[in-house]
Amino acid sequence: MSLRLPQNLTTGLKVETGASVLDAEILAEKAAALGRAGRLVEQRLRALTAFAGADDERAPLVQAAADALHGYLVQRELCGLIRHDDVIDHYAVPREVLARVGAK
Secondary structure, three states: OOOOOOHHHHOOOOOOOHHHHHHHHHHHHHHHHHHHHHHHHHHHHHHHHHOOOOHHHHHHHHHHHHHHHHHHHHHHHHOOOOOOHHHHHHHOOOHHHHHHHOOO
16 A cells, blocks of 8 residues: 555645745735825825915815825736725815716
C-alpha cells in the first residue's frame, strides 16, 4: 500500500515566476495609488466644509474637491471597482462637487 499527499496540500506549492512577481507589484501599486487618491479626496472635502467665506472664494475649493474626486473615481475604475454610490455616500460628497464631476 502506498500513501500520497492530499491534493489540496500539493497545489499550494507554486513557483514564483517573473510574471507573478510583477503582477503582485502592480496590484500593490494600484492599492497604494487608490489609498493616496482617497486621502486627497478626504483632505479636499475637509477644506471645503471648513471654509466659511464668500461664494466666489469658495469656487476654487469646490473645483479642487471635484478634481480630487474625479481622480479617485478613475483610479477605482482602473482597479475594477465601477460602482461609486457607496463612495459618494461614505465621503458625503456635496452636490456642488458632484455637479462639477458630472456624477448624478
